[in-house]
Amino acid sequence: MIEFRSVTKEFPDGTVAVRDFSLVIPSRRITVLVGSSGSGKTTILRMINRMVDPTSGVIEIDGNDVSTLEPVKLRRSIGYVMQNSGLLPHRKVADNIATVPLLRGVKRKDARVRALELMDAVGLDRSLADRYPSQLSGGQQQRVGVARGLAVDPNILLLDEPFGAVDPLVRAELQQELLRLQHDLDKTVVFVTHDIDEAFLLGHQVVIFKKGGLVAQVGTPQEILADPADEFVAKFIGADRGKRALRVRSEAGRDVLVDSEGRAAGVLVTDDDEAGAVAAASGASAQGDQPR
């Protein structure tokens, strides 16, 4: 568990990036920090591994105040993945993944074996092991970044807009991989994004920020959708429009859900009705496939 207690960060130039921020980040769950650019998300993330030290307040990891921990050692025990991967351009893929184990003094051979296993885990072909990062696609580079973050089997994984720069199809795939990895490996994940869809897809707990590191709302995606705390949140999550604002319309005796533009989004089923709906849906699509 990671806990922020009344944390404020004022940079030397007077910018208050985070103001009186308190949050409990539960273990073995994905917590997503979401908000527009400049709202202090990166600063909060970096205070966990002491890349940034708070001006006031306390940050604890499993009850230990991070300010009492040695920064370099702390960082080696926490996975960190950032946008544009931050890979070392002069090291081959396998060496990049093995960076932290090598820093910790693991033998080269053992580190490489582990790196190759991690490549499997994040869906990278082993044949890429001896490439340089510049010889990989953006999506592959991010996978290497994630593999590097996992290399020391950390309990905590910090990700700062890791999929922000890859194209939407690859992003969707990487998001699914992350969900799978978290499910399999049970890490405490703190994920930063400015994309609310990504936040709702990945987050067990979602924290929505306003400017200046002020929290607008904390909750599960369901809680936030069901009851936006204020006008700002409602607007930010788009509760009043598009695919989030669904209306029920009766169509051929069934309740069909349509979005704000009138496009069909699905049908309304009750829990014990579900099996029947699936059958109906597959029947409909089979019909649609018939040649005319």
Added chain:
Amino acid sequence: MNWLIENAGQIWQLTLIHAGLSVPPIIVGLVLSVPIGWLANRYRASRGTVLAIVGILYAVPSLPLFLVLPSIIGTKVLDPANVVISLSIYAVAIMVRTASDAFAAVDVDVLLAATAVGFSTWRRFWSVELPLAGPVLLSGIRVVSVSTISLVSVGSVIGVPSLGYFFLRGFQVGFPLEIGVGIVGTIVIAVVFDLILAGLGRVLMPWTHRRSRRTRVAIRDETPELVEAA
């Protein structure tokens, strides 16, 4: 032609001496400019001052420096050390600016990521900053190498032997072949040094030679991923 054959021994000897005098300033230039350039880049406020000082150093004419140096550091007038030390000063003067640029050109995101995964400042310097500054440092040291090799000739004027000796005497006695030997010999040394430096660069920085494949490889690899995702 006869002259060449008769003097082959001396030509070879002076070539070796010339090359030998050129090596220490190049090494000193690299070794001193790296920490100075790093500090100038790290502490931005100092950068202007440091660059101004090295700029002034470089403006000092070489011949007077050769002559004045003995009285400053107490060497003999004919001591080759005067040439080596003077040229080291020029090498540092040229290299500090390049070294500062080289460190400034290292991607800050990469440095940040290195810190984030647990490199200490010291470790990060040796394993990340220095290698990534390498290509620009190399280009700077190649310039220093050429400039040093040509400046060594000037030492002949004050009597420190080098290929400049042929150059000087050729002029005195009006013998173009001898002048030619001085010039060609200097160029040959410069080319050989440059090839060695470029070769070292290839060996020490293998990643800089894989770049050209980037686009092709990236396009080929993106495709299966897109198909997979779809």
